[in-house]
Amino acid sequence: MPIAGRHLLLWDGKCGLCRRAVEWVRRRDRSARFEIVPYQEVAAPPMTPELLAACRRAMHVLTADGRTLRAGRASLFVLRETGNGRLASFLSLPPLVWLVEVAYRIVARNRSKLSWLIFPPRRA
Numbered sequence: 596m597p598i599a600g601r602h603l604l605l606w607d608g609k610c611g612l613c614r615r616a617v618e619w620v621r622r623r624d625r626s627a628r629f630e631i632v633p634y635q636e637v638a639a640p641p642m643t644p645e646l647l648a649a650c651r652r653a654m655h656v657l658t659a660d661g662r663t664l665r666a667g668r669a670s671l672f673v674l675r676e677t678g679n680g681r682l683a684s685f686l687s688l689p690p691l692v693w694l695v696e697v698a699y700r701i702v703a704r705n706r707s708k709l710s711w712l713i714f715p716p717r718r719a
Contacts, residue, residue: 603657608633612706623677667699
């Protein structure tokens with residue numbers, strides 16, 4: 596369960612692109628509003644078989660008030676909570692929110708390729 600008053604951000608701990616995104620969130624979460632944990636390390640509860648399956652496909656936020664957000668809407672929530680409320684509010688308007696969800700889906704499906712292209716392995 597999330598720590599009282601904090602949101603639980605679940606991400607893929609095996610994904611390089613996800614790791615970079617989480618680093619970005621950690622740098623901007625100056626008020627420590629998020630508990631950020633790879634979904635692979637979360638015990639039950641709050642992890643359920645259904646949530647585990649869903650976390651394999653998308654980032655999730657379990658909000659302090661009990662909501663579960665996933666994918667693009669979770670990203671917009673994180674953006675809002677880390678000081679980018681105006682941008683998040685604008686992107687939350689239809690049809691923009693639908694475009695955010697489509698973009699999230701495309702990136703999520705191709706994250707291993709994108710991770711390698713954006714952050715190529717370093718040579719010794």
